[in-house]
Amino acid sequence: FPMADYIVRKQxxxxxxxxxSTDKVYTLPALSQLSFAEAEMMRKIDAAxxxxxxxxxxxxxxxKYAPDLKEADIGDMEYFSIxxxxx
Numbered sequence: 056f057p058m059a060d061y062i063v064r065k066q067x068x069x070x071x072x073x074x075x076s077t078d079k080v081y082t083l084p085a086l087s088q089l090s091f092a093e094a095e096m097m098r099k100i101d102a103a104x105x106x107x108x109x110x111x112x113x114x115x116x117x118x119k120y121a122p123d124l125k126e127a128d129i130g131d132m133e134y135f136s137i138x139x140x141x142x
Contacts, residue, residue: 069141073127081121083141100138113138 066085073079089097096116103109114134118125 071137071140073129076127079123081124083117083120086142097142110135 066087068082068084068088070080070082072081084093086097093116096112100109100112100116103112110131114131117134117137
């Protein structure tokens with residue numbers, strides 16, 4: 056590496072799978088790879104105090120990158136679990 060004050064290391068996305076379904080792996084982008092609009096969405100998630108509103112924002116965010124989860128048999132609170140592991 057040339058001498059540099061700062062070196063950017065490309066981050067990998069966050070991967071997860073559903074128990075019993077090892078053939079399908081889902082990926083959410085690395086936090087450092089989010090666009091400004093997506094970062095704003097994350098800020099809104101953090102600022103949401105109402106559980107239902109926060110849950111909807113989280114579910115929308117996860118489904119944006121893993122739309123097949125819509126067909127999976129998982130509950131709303133499992134989206135919280137995925138998101139908490141992600142962040």
